[in-house]
Amino acid sequence: MNRDALERELKRAHVSLNGWLPVLQCDICKKRWEPFSTAVGDMAATARFDYWLCPNRCNRNAAVGLEVKTAIPRYVVINDIPGMIFGDEDLKEFERYVRSMDATEVQNRSS
Numbered sequence: 001m002n003r004d005a006l007e008r009e010l011k012r013a014h015v016s017l018n019g020w021l022p023v024l025q026c027d028i029c030k031k032r033w034e035p036f037s038t039a040v041g042d043m044a045a046t047a048r049f050d051y052w053l054c055p056n057r058c059n060r061n062a063a064v065g066l067e068v069k070t071a072i073p074r075y076v077v078i079n080d081i082p083g084m085i086f087g088d089e090d091l092k093e094f095e096r097y098v099r100s101m102d103a104t105e106v107q108n109r110s111s
């Protein structure tokens, strides 16, 4: 899963990513939402199959590509920093991003 390609596809459905933040934003009404079902206990939050659909349904008629339909956003937290990833490639990138925010952590892990 290529995050850039996915981001482009989401754009066509009037949806924006906000960096790594676990929220999507509607380009039409500017509504933000978390594309996950409510997590129960310590179960991993699972994504709704229509995670890209604006809660106000602005983009309900948008033709989303297969990439968007088959992508499964996952909620991850590393060092208390929440993020949204779409696959293992993204996870590595997100880990790099989190480490880049914390120089101490970089030292700890550079063995």
Ligand SMILES: [Zn+2]
Binding pocket: 026, 027, 028, 029, 030, 031, 054, 055, 056, 057, 058, 059
């Ligand atoms: Zn909307």
